[in-house]
Amino acid sequence: xxxxxxxxxxxxxxxxxxxxxxxxxxxxxxxxxxxxxxxxxxxxxxxxxxxxxxxxxxxxxxxxxxxxxxxxxxxxxxxxxxxxxxxxxxxxxxxxxxxxxxxxxxxxxxxxxxxxxxxxxxxxxxxxxxxxxxxxxxxxxxxxxxxxxxxxxxxxxxxxxxxxxxxxxxxxxxxxxxxxxxxxx
Amino acid sequence: xxxxxxxxxxxxxxxxxxxxxxxxxxxxxxxxxxxxxxxxxxxxxxxxxxxxxxxxxxxxxxxxxxxxxxxxxxxxxxxxxxxxxxxxxxxxxxxxxxxxxxxxxxxxxxxxxxxxxxxxxxxxxxxxxxxxxxxxxxxxxxxxxxxxxxxxxxxxxxxxxxxxxxxxxxxxxxxxxxxxxxxxx
Numbered sequence: 001x002x003x004x005x006x007x008x009x010x011x012x013x014x015x016x017x018x019x020x021x022x023x024x025x026x027x028x029x030x031x032x033x034x035x036x037x038x039x040x041x042x043x044x045x046x047x048x049x050x051x052x053x054x055x056x057x058x059x060x061x062x063x064x065x066x067x068x069x070x071x072x073x074x075x076x077x078x079x080x081x082x083x084x085x086x087x088x089x090x091x092x093x094x095x096x097x098x099x100x101x102x103x104x105x106x107x108x109x110x111x112x113x114x115x116x117x118x119x120x121x122x123x124x125x126x127x128x129x130x131x132x133x134x135x136x137x138x139x140x141x142x143x144x145x146x147x148x149x150x151x152x153x154x155x156x157x158x159x160x161x162x163x164x165x166x167x168x169x170x171x172x173x174x175x176x177x178x179x180x181x182x183x184x185x
Numbered sequence: 186x187x188x189x190x191x192x193x194x195x196x197x198x199x200x201x202x203x204x205x206x207x208x209x210x211x212x213x214x215x216x217x218x219x220x221x222x223x224x225x226x227x228x229x230x231x232x233x234x235x236x237x238x239x240x241x242x243x244x245x246x247x248x249x250x251x252x253x254x255x256x257x258x259x260x261x262x263x264x265x266x267x268x269x270x271x272x273x274x275x276x277x278x279x280x281x282x283x284x285x286x287x288x289x290x291x292x293x294x295x296x297x298x299x300x301x302x303x304x305x306x307x308x309x310x311x312x313x314x315x316x317x318x319x320x321x322x323x324x325x326x327x328x329x330x331x332x333x334x335x336x337x338x339x340x341x342x343x344x345x346x347x348x349x350x351x352x353x354x355x356x357x358x359x360x361x362x363x364x365x366x367x368x369x370x
Contacts, residue, residue, distance in 0.1 A: 017352075023229050024349035024357050025210010042369065044208050047232035049244055049326045057242060057328065059234055086365060093369040137322065141234045143242065145326070164209035164349070164359070167202075169367035172209050174349070175360025180271060182354035184227065184278040 013126070013151035018054035019185075021080055021126050021153075022046060026162035027089055027171070029079040029124060030060065031103075031110070033117040034069035038110060040102050040121070041066040042093030044165040046078070051185065054148040056130065061142050065097045070144060074132040075116035078148075079124035083161045083173050088123075090169070115150045125157040198311070198336040203239035204370075206265055206311050206338075207231065211347035212274055212356070214264040214309060215245065216288075216295070218302040219254035223295060225287050225306070226251040227278030229350040231263070236370065239333040241315065246327050250282045255329060259317040260301035263333075264309035268346045268358050273308075275354070300335045310342040 013021075022028075030043045046058035056078065060067050070076055081089055088106040095102060103110050103121070110119035113129045120127040129152075134145035164172040198206075207213075215228045231243035241263065245252050255261055266274055273291040280287060288295050288306070295304035298314045305312040314337075319330035349357040 020352040020355075023210075024351055025208075025229075044210075045233045047242060047244065048230045049328060055326070057232060057326075059232065083363070086363065090365045090367045090369070094367060134325075140319075141240070141242075141330070143234060159357075161360075162357075163363075165369070166209055166362070167205040167370060169365050169369070170205075171363050171365065172344075172347075173360045173363055175346075175358045177351070178268070178271065178348075178356050178358055180275045180354050180356065182275045182279060184275070184350070184354070185352060 009154050009156070010127070010152040011155050013153040015054050015148060015151060016052045018128060018148050018151050019048045019051055022048055022056060024162065025164055026080055027165050029081055029089065029092060029121055030066060031077045031079060031118045031121060032066050032069035032073060033119065034073045037069070038103060038119055039066050039069060039097035040092050040108065041097070042089050049145060055133070056146045056148060058144055058146065059142050060144060067142065070132065071138065073117060075118050076130050076146065077113055077116060077118045077120055078128040078130060079121040080126040080162065081124045083163050085123055086163055086171065089163065120152065125154045125160050127152040194339050194341070195312070195337040196340050198338040200239050200333060200336060201237045203313060203333050203336050204233045204236055207233055207241060209347065210349055211265055212350050214266055214274065214277060214306055215251060216262045216264060216303045216306060217251050217254035217258060218304065219258045222254070223288060223304055224251050224254060224282035225277050225293065226282070227274050234330060241331045241333060243329055243331065244327050245329060252327065255317065256320070256323065258302060260303050261315050261331065262298055262301060262303045262305055263313040263315060264306040265311040265347065266309045268348050270308055271348055271356065274348065305337065310339045310345050312337040
């Protein structure tokens with residue numbers, strides 16, 4: 001019941017608007033599922049590569065347990081947390097999923113995705129279901145090119161207080177929004 | 186004299202710390218120089234790829250005038266502005282450098298870099314001199330891999346109020362800093 005309620009809060013987000021969530025550079029939680037093993041890792045090294053279909057490039061180190069799952073299953077979900085989840089975000093970044101169910105351990109709820117095997121994290125205000133579409137730079141840089149095939153958002157969250165990693169446990173929390181006359185997309 | 190003073194404020198930043206400036210995802214100003222033509226463009230699609238030597242991946246669209254300069258000269262400078270420069274950042278993003286000296290027009294001061302032909306922007310609190318080291322994904326995604334070979338920072342700026350593009354003229358301004366116990370680099 002709780003799960004269903006949490007899921008219902010989210011709406012489908014048009015894919016053309018995905019870049020507006022990732023371009024500001026928030027820390028995200030990447031979920032994978034491979035051979036029945038669900039995992040989550042903290043990730044800050046990502047960039048948009050194309051507006052639509054939305055392409056995202058990201059680094060998942062081969063030292064991370066998620067690397068093998070992402071390379072094999074070729075699917076993942078990018079979950080975007082706000083500052084409310086900062087403690088869980090740090091814990092996910094400090095512990096390997098090799099011997100631990102991190103989602104359960106850190107109070108995160110896995111919900112089924114629509115198009116991929118990896119789960120959505122209910123507590124994150126946005127979730128982007130992704131498929132790996134280009135692995136040419138994986139060998140050299142651990143760099144995966146993902147296509148976002150389905151996006152979810154909590155419409156109640158207008159100016160998300162995302163967190164942005166400055167390294168060594170230091171995070172910048174999203175501050176005020178300013179609007180300027182711009183022709184930039 | 187003014188130029189010299191502005192330059193002197195900056196200190197050399199150890200390359201191992203470069204990721205701490207870019208990982209939070211700020212909007213940056215990319216400068217190039219090619220055949221005597223200096224240009225600047227606004228850029229938000231970038232990510233760290235490696236800590237040290239610092240590698241940065243970024244998208245410079247082939248619709249941008251800077252694309253040709255970056256591909257030919259294989260050098261650039263990533264300049265990181267704070268909210269004080271927001272108006273200039275938007276102007277740089279809205280106008281092509283094909284027929285305009287954008288730096289001068291928007292009140293930005295070009296200073297010589299130490300290792301590359303592209304200039305540093307004095308008014309930005311940090312400047313990263315870069316060389317293109319991998320162009321394999323340029324044809325498909327306009328994605329350049331840069332190595333930062335020299336970094337400068339204004340040591341007076343502790344918690345820079347960087348700006349983060351949310352699209353359509355909307356920017357998130359860096360808010361408060363929080364510190365959490367973390368083993369993440």
